[in-house]
Structure formats: C-alpha cells, structure tokens
Amino acid sequence: MSVGIVSYGAYIPRFRIKVEEIAKVWGDNANSIIDGLMVYEKSVPDIDEDTITIAVEAARSAIKRGRVNPERIEAVFTGSESHPYAVKPTSTVVAEAIGATPNLTAADFEFACKAGTAAIQACVGLAGSGMIDLGLAIGSDVSQGAPGDALEYTAAAGGVAYIIGKKEIAAEIESTYSFTTDTPDFWRREGMPYPEHGGRFTGEPGYFKHVTSAATGLMEKLGTKPSDYKYAIFHQPNGKFPSRVAKMLGFSSEHIKPGLVVSRLGNTYSGSCMMGLAATLDIAKPGDRIFVTAFGSGAGADAFSINVTDRIEELRNGAPSVEELLADPIYINYSTYARHKNKIKL
Amino acid sequence: MSVPRFWRRLKNVYNLIGTQCENCGMYYYPPRSLCPKCRRSSLIIPFKFKGEGEVLTYTIVHSATKDFEKHVPYILAIIKLNEGPNLTSQVICSPEEIHIGMKVKSVFRKLGEESEKGMIYYGTKFVPLLNHSGK
C-alpha cells in the first residue's frame, strides 16, 4: 500500500528586507548581486520568532488544512540548522504545542538544508511499515549569515510541515533516492553564531554533483524522464542554482516556475525545497507528477517522485497558500533587521 | 517566572487551554477548578479556545525592563476571546495599527527567556486577524 502526504502547511514571517538595503550598508552593487543570485528580498523573523515558533505555526497549518486529529501523529521530526537549544529538542515543544503528546516518538534532525527532507524519509519509512499512523516532518530555520558575508543576502526564515501517512493521501510519494558523501562545502562549529563556507567554488562538488546524482539515480530507478513530470523543485539557496541544475537534468523553466519562491523569500534552508513543493502543491491538479530534489551541505541530496491524488482538492482552501504568505510583507531597514536578528554582537 | 512554575502551566499557555463549567456554560481562562457562579454544583471540564477575539483596551509600552528592551515600543492589550473570557497579552503589530475592537488571532511566540543560558519560554500572543480568505 502506498505512503504519501496527507496534509501540509507553511509559515513565513511577515518581515522582508530588500537586497538593495543590505547592499547599501556594505557598499556593494545591488544590481550585480540581484543578477548573480536572482534574489530580490528575503524574509526576516520577528524578535520573538525562532525555529521552534515557526515550526509550530507550520505544523498547526498542516493540521488545520487536512483537518487532522493531532493525537493520530505518532512521530514528530524537525529538521533545522538553527535549533534554539543545543540540547533539548525542538520537536518536543512542537508536539506539545499541537496537542500530539504524550504517545509519540520525537527527535530533531540536522543536515544543513536537507534535514527536513531526511525527516520526510524517516516518516515515509515508519508510516509505510505500519509502525506509526501519521508522522509529522518539518523543515524550519531562522538562518544566519555573518554581517557582510555573501550569505547575508539570502539567509531567510520560514518553515514547512508535512503530515505523512497511508490513508487519505493527497500526494503519493512513489519513491525516494539519496546521494551522500563527506564534502566540506559549508559548516558551523558548536557555539559559533555564523556558518563558514568554502567560498563560491563549492557549487560544483557540493550542490551540482549531489543534486544531479540523486536526481538521475531516482529517474534511473523508476525508469522515468523529465518529460514524465509536470513540475520539479530543486533546493534553492538562490535562484541561479536550481535554474541551472534543472537545465542540466533536462527540466524546463516551466517545470520549476511554481516552486521557485526564492526570489521573493530568500533561502529558508531546511524549509527551502519543502517550501517550493508546498507552493507547487498549492496549484497542482490530481494526476500531476512532481519531481523534488533537496540538497544539504556536508553533503547530500534527497530526491522524491510524487503523484498528486484527487484528495488535493480537499486540502486546497484549508490553510494559507505560500502565495498568500508571501503577499503583504512589511519591509524593514537594516538597523531594524539587525535588531531582529540579534546582529549586535559582532 | 521559575522553570517549575512555567512547566506546570505549559499546556495551557501553549494551546490556550482553559476550562468550561458544563453546569452553566461559562468559559474560564486561565483555567479554574471551581465555577464562581455554580460553586458546589460546578461541572468543570478542560476547554481549548479557538484563539480568536477582539481588543477591549490596550497600552503602548515605551520603556521596559532589560529583557523587553528589544521589543519597545510594544503593545499590551486586554483581549476578549470569542467564547467570552478576557486575558492580557502582547499584540504584535505597529502602534499605528492597534485599535479598540480590532479582531485578533492567537500565534505561537517566544514569551521570554531566563537568561542567555537559561530556559526559553514559549506561549501564546496575538496578531491582527489578516483576511487570508477566512483561513
């Protein structure tokens, strides 16, 4: 019997900062940065928002959309690279705040930007084997780029939650395939506020190698090709990388268009690829096939092949769409932004 | 607030769980173990509030203790939940936006923290009810 997405929910903080505003502070040329990254603005968390509050809002949205009884959720896994506690799980707070406690298992996942899709895979395994009824997999981050670092232009905040199970599936996960190696392209040591990265040349051995390997691996396993899919989503650290990798694999710009939210959102790390999938499910029709590949530095990629079912129509208006969450932002200047992000300690 | 004291109230604070008296139908938040109207004939059961209500009155805080310095100016309001009870909470919006009668809904936010190395307290605050087509 098949396993898949029973419901999903997203959350994006209302604040945005424009790339021009950040560029102004550092004396950079905004237009060349916008051209290079294909990102115009990014989301910024409120002062009292963090990975946990964002994960809770996304999870509540998923429960509301699917009219799911939270007591049926028997596993909560939250993927993030910005868990507020080094020791004390994000997932226990989430489980309590959605009313799923105490009869469930919970754990936090870490794998740079693909911790959330790793959580989906774990839920697919547990629900598929019948060990649990429903599993909740979340990707949530309030990413930090050091002031003045290139990452500061894209590091954004947001979260997405998927409820995985075997009954009342809105999108069947027909298969998943991963590709993982030890690649030092991006890291953050314990206790350090900002990540370090190998610089601009890490795209080739990191992102492109892993995404293409996982994607071709999955299509070979299934015997599918890009033209078998209606939509595709690739991890979006910026707008350039997913556009380029789609082309390399033979997907068109039409395939990736509905899911390419990074230009108006920034990189939500663990939420990035999952947000693209949520935006795509918001408009998908029964029978559509969707191809997804998430990437996490360190490095690995998780590819998924998804079939949308008739039940998607029942989920359509249950909770705000990604487009609705992106609408009506409040723009802030750099000094407000620095206050929101606790960037005073330099 | 101490860790044990917060912990005891955690379920209520996270999910706006109060009580209802089944005898007279009144709702209570924070939860009560006895209905003041019905006294000994109280029939108290837990009740999860929907989290929607309106601003009865508010104050804009311009100077705060060190823990809340970053939030200044912020809004404290008395909110009347649709089910009836009133509670005091922060409303997250600009001072220009707040008004008496404003429709609000609950959100999950950080309420504060003990210290940089201490517990982080989470719970319920309110935001303006945006019209995401009634979602």
Ligand SMILES: [Zn+2]
């Ligand atoms: Zn009573």
